Structures are given as structure tokens and as C-alpha cells.
Amino acid sequence: MPASTMRISSQVRAAVLLALVSLVLVSAWALVLWQYPLRYPEAVREYAGKASLDPVLVAAVIRVESRFRADAVSPRGALGLMQVMPETGRWIAVQLEVASFTPEMLLDPFFNLRMGTWYLAHLWEEFHGDPVLALAAYNGGRGRVREWLRRKGWSLGDENPSFPIQSIPYGETRRFVAAVLRDVGRYRLLHGHRLE
Numbered sequence: 001m002p003a004s005t006m007r008i009s010s011q012v013r014a015a016v017l018l019a020l021v022s023l024v025l026v027s028a029w030a031l032v033l034w035q036y037p038l039r040y041p042e043a044v045r046e047y048a049g050k051a052s053l054d055p056v057l058v059a060a061v062i063r064v065e066s067r068f069r070a071d072a073v074s075p076r077g078a079l080g081l082m083q084v085m086p087e088t089g090r091w092i093a094v095q096l097e098v099a100s101f102t103p104e105m106l107l108d109p110f111f112n113l114r115m116g117t118w119y120l121a122h123l124w125e126e127f128h129g130d131p132v133l134a135l136a137a138y139n140g141g142r143g144r145v146r147e148w149l150r151r152k153g154w155s156l157g158d159e160n161p162s163f164p165i166q167s168i169p170y171g172e173t174r175r176f177v178a179a180v181l182r183d184v185g186r187y188r189l190l191h192g193h194r195l196e
Contacts, residue, residue: 036183038191039068040081040109045195047113051121055195057131058082058117060183061138064176070109079106082116092119128156132163135180140173 038044038059048055065083066072078085084092086103092115093101105111120138127133127145137145148169149155165181168174187195 036063036186036190037068038187038194039070040113041191041194043110043113047110047117048195050114051117053117053121053124054184056187056192057180057184058113058120059187059191059195060180061116061120061135063183063187064179070112071107079103080112080116081109082112082120084112084115084119088119089115095122130163131181132165132168132177135177136163136168136173139176140168140170144170144173 044058044062045055048058062068062081065078066081068081070081072081072083073079074083076085079089084106086106089103089106090101092098096115096118106115120134123134123137123142124131126142127137133145133149136148148167149163152167154163165174165177168177
């Protein structure tokens with residue numbers, strides 16, 4: 001085989017290999033973005049900002065709660081992007097002076113973001129900015145978190161650096177808090193530029 005034919009053949013093989021590697025990398029990146037979607041980035045930024053929350057944290061909560069599905073309904077009846085329970089929605093509506101609240105309103109992504117971010121910020125303040133406690137209360141209920149603290153002999157005034165995730169006695173809540181805190185880093189890496 002002439003040298004020029006071998007050179008072309010090597011160049012073609014290198015080009016095909018490069019194209020395959022590029023295809024694999026693009027496919028892997030697309031898979032990662034599919035696993036960590038971001039919908040409504042402007043609204044997430046807006047409502048997180050109004051509630052003085054990190055929009056990346058809000059995005060991570062939404063991913064874990066509903067994977068950004070505005071029509072999500074949990075087996076327990078939580079609704080929308082941030083999976084707000086209807087009873088909690090009623091209470092939030094009173095606090096925000098929302099007239100004529102109905103649970104169906106929680107299926108509107110913008111209304112749900114308004115309610116969910118306000119509630120998360122309220123819990124953040126109630127639990128002195130401790131992300132583990134605030135997220136545990138968001139998922140498991142503020143009464144349960146206060147009971148865990150009481151059983152552990154801890155109070156909100158203690159100088160604990162953070163409530164240990166592994167101390168949360170309910171598996172679902174423990175997994176929720178761990179997943180949100182993990183996803184904060186992933187959302188910052190993947191979508192941080194869109195949420196700033």
C-alpha cells in the first residue's frame with residue numbers, strides 16, 4: 001500500500017475516532033443535564049431573591065421534590081414544583097394575605113414558587129439558618145424537627161455547627177436533606193451561571 005494511502009487512512013481513522021469521542025462526550029453531558037433539569041430559571045431567581053434564599057438551593061429543592069414538574073402530585077397530596085401540602089399552602093396564603101386560596105393554585109409553577117420559597121425562608125429563619133434543620137422541617141414538618149431537637153437535648157440557641165444529617169430519625173427526611181445538599185453543588189456547577 002502506498003504511503004499516501006496509509007496516511008489518508010490513518011487520518012480518516014483519527015477523524016472517525018475523534019467524532020466518536022465527541023459524540024460520547026456530548027451524549028454524556030446531555031444525560032447529566034437531563035438528570036439535573038432547570039426550568040423557570042428567571043422565576044427561581046426572582047422568588048428566591050424575594051425570600052433571601054440562594055436560587056441554587058431552591059433549584060436543588062425543586063429537583064428533589066418534583067424534578068421540575070409543575071403538575072407533580074405526591075402520594076401524600078403535596079403539589080407542584082416545590083411539593084407544598086394543601087394545608088401548608090392554606091397557612092402560607094394567610095401569612096401572605098392571598099385571597100381565595102385553593103390547593104389547585106399550587107399547580108401553577110409561579111404561584112408554587114412564591115409559596116414554597118416563602119415557606120422555606122420562614123423555616124430558614126425559624127431554625128437559625130441551619131440548612132439541615134430547615135430542610136428537614138420543609139420535608140418532615142417543623143413539629144417533628146422541634147421534637148428531634150428536644151429528644152437530643154439540643155436547643156436552637158446551642159452553638160451546634162449543624163444538626164447532623166445522620167441523626168434525623170426518619171429515613172425519607174434524612175434522604176431528602178442529603179439529596180438537596182448534594183444537588184446544591186451539582187446545580188451550582190451545571191446551572192450556577194443561569195441562577196446568578
